[in-house]
Amino acid sequence: EGEFDVTLYPIYPAQSKYIPSRLINFLKHEYNQEILKGITLPYLKQMTNKEFINFWFKDKDDDDEEEEEKELDSNGMPDSYLNHIKWESQCLGIFNIVPCYEGRSSHICTASFLVNEGIRNKLVGSFLMEKFLYWAPKLGYAMVQFPLIYDTNIAIIKILDKFHFQILGKLPNSGVLLGYSEPVSTTTDGQVDDVDSNGEIIRFKLLQRFMLTNKYPFPNMSRADKARLRALRYRYQLDGEGRLYLKGREVISNIFEQKNIVREVHNLKHWQVNKMNRVICKDYYWPSLRKTILKVFSECKICNDSHR
Structure with a gap:
């Protein structure tokens, strides 16, 4: 054991x-x-x-x-x-x-x-x-x-x-x-998003590395992948500490951190899904954010008991 x-x-x-x-x-x-x-x-x-x-x-x-x-x-x-x-x-x-x-x-x-x-x-x-x-x-x-x-x-x-x-x-x-x-x-x-063993969404980490170093992450990248990184560079921004942002919202690239953020927000007042989505979207961004919220909401014992 x-x-x-x-x-x-x-x-x-x-x-x-x-x-x-x-x-x-x-x-x-x-x-x-x-x-x-x-x-x-x-x-x-x-x-x-x-x-x-x-x-x-x-x-x-x-x-x-x-x-x-x-x-x-x-x-x-x-x-x-x-x-x-x-x-x-x-x-x-x-x-x-x-x-x-x-x-x-x-x-x-x-x-x-x-x-x-x-x-x-x-x-x-x-x-x-x-x-x-x-x-x-x-x-x-x-x-x-x-x-x-x-x-x-x-x-x-x-x-x-x-x-x-x-x-x-x-x-x-x-x-x-x-x-x-x-x-x-x-x-x-x-x-859908390639995730490494540490829970990091790979495409965001590659973009972050590219923007920090101004070099392609891998020497053998295809022309299409290189073009995609160059295009994304103009949509995303880096702050002074190297964190990735999209339109003023921090990009959370780790799937475990995503769930922790939703859990912390939900535990404050046990808001419903739409309210949580509006609150979290003000400061953070990641793909399928709403699905993460739905997952955390479905796991909340307090909310599930109150709807019985």
């Missing part, structure tokens, strides 16, 4: 040969158990070993196997070296990062998450999501989308809400799940 140390092992390239066979078997068993529940994943049947590996990893073609085996023998560890580990107590979970679409939309990524069922309710899922949001931009992805979230998947819904994902769409009666007489709905969730 309480805090414990966690080590994250990136597997790159994402090939199954770099994972001990007993660990793969353990993860496959955990994933198949989730499939059998029939309320969070779309699959009807449990996965075979090959199906599981093809889903979670990106193994190379057979033509490359011989050369890769030699490389692994010289640089890697024998499979038996790690197979004595009791993975059910040592492996907290796994996630992968893959393109959500191909071609012209391959800058949008998605992920699959699996948490060890014996170590749940200890914020492991939130830790994995935090690391996913940290690594995705480093791999070149610009947006995140989860296209199929069942209303019954309460755990991932809470995590997406915690990290300020937005519901981009809802598809009613789209999931025929075990134990439900009627089909349930699914949602498509995404982060």
Whole structure:
């Protein structure tokens, strides 16, 4: 109980040969158990070993196997070296990062998450999501989308809400799940504003850096991105301390600070949504400000009790 140390092992390239066979078997068993529940994943049947590996990893073609085996023998560890580990107590979970679409939309990524069922309710899922949001931009992805979230998947819904994902769409009666007489709905969730692991909206931080240094944040930026920064420079201003402003209102680029500001204002007199919006808009600006207000208002126990 309480805090414990966690080590994250990136597997790159994402090939199954770099994972001990007993660990793969353990993860496959955990994933198949989730499939059998029939309320969070779309699959009807449990996965075979090959199906599981093809889903979670990106193994190379057979033509490359011989050369890769030699490389692994010289640089890697024998499979038996790690197979004595009791993975059910040592492996907290796994996630992968893959393109959500191909071609012209391959800058949008998605992920699959699996948490060890014996170590749940200890914020492991939130830790994995935090690391996913940290690594995705480093791999070149610009947006995140989860296209199929069942209303019954309460755990991932809470995590997406915690990290300020937005519901981009809802598809009613789209999931025929075990134990439900009627089909349930699914949602498509995404982060419209790219947010880093510290909760900073990336486009505002890049603009702020550009205006402070008069240099582009990255040397390999596209011409379109450079033009966008130059255009935004004339809409926004910096004060003497380097804070970003839009038409006299301070730009709050951190999503956690945004919520704290709304909470502080709301706790003063428990104003309604429209009143809070008018008060906060006088001094602050951020995208989807009204949605943040609605979120805080819905979480207020005093306001909810008074409307019953």
